[in-house]
Amino acid sequence: MPVRAEVRIAIYLGQRVSMSxxxxxxxxxxxxxxxxxxxxxxxxxxxxxxxKPVAQYVTEELANSGIRRLLFITGPGxxxxxxxxxxxxxxxxxxxxxxxxxxxxxxxFVHQEEMLYFYTRQRRxxxxxxxxxxxxxxxxxxxxxxxxxxxxxxRHAQSDIVKRMIAAFERDKRPEEERMVVAFEEVxxxxxxxxxxxxxxxxxxxxxxxxxxEKPSVExxxxxxxxxxxxxxSPGIFRYLEATKPGRGGEIQLTDxxxxxxxxxxxxxxxxxxxxxxxxxxxxxxxxFESFLEFALADERHGxxxxxxxxxxxxxxxx
Numbered sequence: 422m423p424v425r426a427e428v429r430i431a432i433y434l435g436q437r438v439s440m441s442x443x444x445x446x447x448x449x450x451x452x453x454x455x456x457x458x459x460x461x462x463x464x465x466x467x468x469x470x471x472x473k474p475v476a477q478y479v480t481e482e483l484a485n486s487g488i489r490r491l492l493f494i495t496g497p498g499x500x501x502x503x504x505x506x507x508x509x510x511x512x513x514x515x516x517x518x519x520x521x522x523x524x525x526x527x528x529x530f531v532h533q534e535e536m537l538y539f540y541t542r543q544r545r546x547x548x549x550x551x552x553x554x555x556x557x558x559x560x561x562x563x564x565x566x567x568x569x570x571x572x573x574x575x576r577h578a579q580s581d582i583v584k585r586m587i588a589a590f591e592r593d594k595r596p597e598e599e600r601m602v603v604a605f606e607e608v609x610x611x612x613x614x615x616x617x618x619x620x621x622x623x624x625x626x627x628x629x630x631x632x633x634x635e636k637p638s639v640e641x642x643x644x645x646x647x648x649x650x651x652x653x654x655s656p657g658i659f660r661y662l663e664a665t666k667p668g669r670g671g672e673i674q675l676t677d678x679x680x681x682x683x684x685x686x687x688x689x690x691x692x693x694x695x696x697x698x699x700x701x702x703x704x705x706x707x708x709x710f711e712s713f714l715e716f717a718l719a720d721e722r723h724g725x726x727x728x729x730x731x732x733x734x735x736x737x738x739x740x
Contacts, residue, residue, distance in 0.1 A: 442564050442587045442653065443489045447479060448552040449570035450496030450543040455705045464499050465703060466570040471716030475703055476502055478573045484536060486583035488566060492539045492559060494552045506538045548672025554662040562656050572650035573701040576719055580698045582651055589627065589690050590653040599687035601679060604651035606694045614638055616647035617676035619691055630689035635669060635676040649700050658682060
């Protein structure tokens with residue numbers, strides 16, 4: 422890409438282009454070691470769940486909530502993510518030439534003109550907090566969404582959680598106020614040690630946050646509300662990420678920076694996922710298999726036949 426084009430992109434990303442938040446940072450730099458050997462040569466974010474890769478579901482969810490600029494934080498071996506969202510003129514011409522209009526229609530979202538895709542690298546694996554920090558030079562002084570690239574919200578991206586979070590972020594906002602909105606899901610008490618957990622000030626679907634704790638023990642967990650892979654931040658979060666020391670696993674934890682920001686007086690709001698907004702996490706084989714199975718069984722084109730076959734298979738296993 423010519424230098425001037427890169428400069429234009431940096432300028433475009435670094436300034437507000439609309440009154441509402443329309444920029445999302447999507448970290449996709451993780452190694453996916455819990456899914457080896459499946460992820461040895463393929464990013465976990467590009468694994469198929471039903472008929473689409475995970476990254477496309479995440480992007481569709483964000484687009485449905487008004488996001489028009491996506492900044493992917495990538496790493497080694499992630500080129501297929503960039504390729505997926507590129508416009509493949511040769512493929513389009515081939516599908517048109519051979520009359521494959523149905524297959525061509527499947528590319529409509531990937532190639533839609535109103536979405537802008539940008540990429541930068543996390544050159545060292547120092548955790549989620551560091552991945553978000555890598556976005557600072559391009560995000561600049563604007564508020565932004567963070568959506569984890571390995572977690573889908575709502576079956577087939579049918580969720581408006583990000584739209585609700587942006588509305589909460591912008592409600593009663595004062596100039597220069599440091600602010601965040603975080604999505605949460607209720608998890609079984611025995612699983613709190615796997616997540617960042619809320620220290621809530623109140624109850625309800627929307628509540629104020631007093632703090633967060635990263636992967637607490639069952640005994641020390643202040644609630645069973647786990648961070649659900651979606652955030653809205655004012656740009657002040659970067660200052661706290663820069664000051665955050667490596668935590669568990671030698672990584673810079675986003676949760677630690679958020680907790681420090683809250684304790685320094687930032688307004689922090691939590692919003693629970695609704696009952697229909699299940700989080701699908703592909704972090705390990707069990708959750709990946711469950712996600713694929715649910716999406717496939719609910720597929721509008723193939724689901725009916727697959728559900729019939731699944732019942733037959735279960736009988737073969739004596740279930």
